Amino acid sequence: MRIDDEPAFVLHARVWRESSLLVEVLGASHGRIGLLARGVQGPKRHVLRAALQPLQYIRLDAVQRGELAQLRAAEALDAAPQLAGEATLAAFYVNELVLRLAPRGDPQPDLFAAYARTRARLGAGEPLGWSLRRFEHELLDALGFGFDCAVDGDGVAIDPAARYRIDPEHGPRRLLSDRGHGDRSDAATGRALLALAAEDDPSSSPKLDADDLAGLRRALRPVLKHHLGGRGLKSWDLLGELGRLAPRG
Incomplete structure (x- = not known):
């Protein structure tokens, strides 16, 4: 099968043998x-090699033969975002999520669009914690694992003052009280879920604070881990407290 003039984002590249690369x-x-x-x-081959670096937006020609396609040509379509520090780790995380969760050979136009938006956010220096939470939610939706952040698993509207755990199969489950529920560290606030549903921007809204973002990160983590088959990501260790970052203007 020929693949011609395919727009694509480079997720990963590693050296193979002496002069080749394996690229996703x-x-x-x-x-x-x-x-x-x-x-x-x-x-x-410097120009071609530069076009095959992670985050680069390219157009490629290839021939599919078995599991791997043989690359015939590739050219960069823009300049990849120049990231540093925590933003670089955030990009590594986004790429690892796609590599682990998106199957090969399955068209994913919604995921492609979500990746493009997240790449632009990272390049623009938007708040990292919020950008990652939005991408996680968009990725789950695109792959058919999503849930409605405006209502709980029973169809009841989310209460902004309540806290919710997220069941991977049924969506948000409200915690009825502080008593008898033990550790609530993996519970998201209702206002954080509603902000995610509305895609509000906390950099210009007082609705969310650092605790809201941290709770949302911890609530989404078990959902992602469930769909990853229980095996975590390398980038989770590297990211550390990135999800706790306070909104920045």
Whole structure:
């Protein structure tokens, strides 16, 4: 099968043998694609090698042969965001999530669009914790694992003053009181869920604070881990307290 003029984002690249790369991309029409890029390590292939770096937006031609497609050509369509520090870790996390959860060869136009929006947010320096929570929610929706953040699992409207745990199969479950529920650290506030449902921007809204964002991160983590098959991500250890970042203007 030929893949021609496919817009794609590079998720990961690693050296294979002496002069080649194994590359994973998220394509607009073909979903996640594994590519074998031969002969890209020579001094005259700098432009192609640069186009195959993570976060780069490219257009590619390839021929699908078995599990991997043979890359025929690739060109950068823009300049990849220049990230540093925590933003670099956030991008690594986003890419790892897509690599682990999106199957190869399954078109994912909604995920492609969500990735493009998140890449733009990271490049624009938007609040990292909020950008990641939005992407997690959009990714789950795109892959068919999503849930409504405006109502709980029983169809009752979310109460902004209440706290909720998120069941991977049934959505938010309200915690009725502080008594008898033990540790509530993995519970999100209702106002955080409603902000996620409305995609409010906490950098310009007083609705959410650092505790709201941290609770939302902890509430989404078990949902993601469930769909990851119980095995965590390397980037979770690297990210550390990133989800606790307070909204910034």
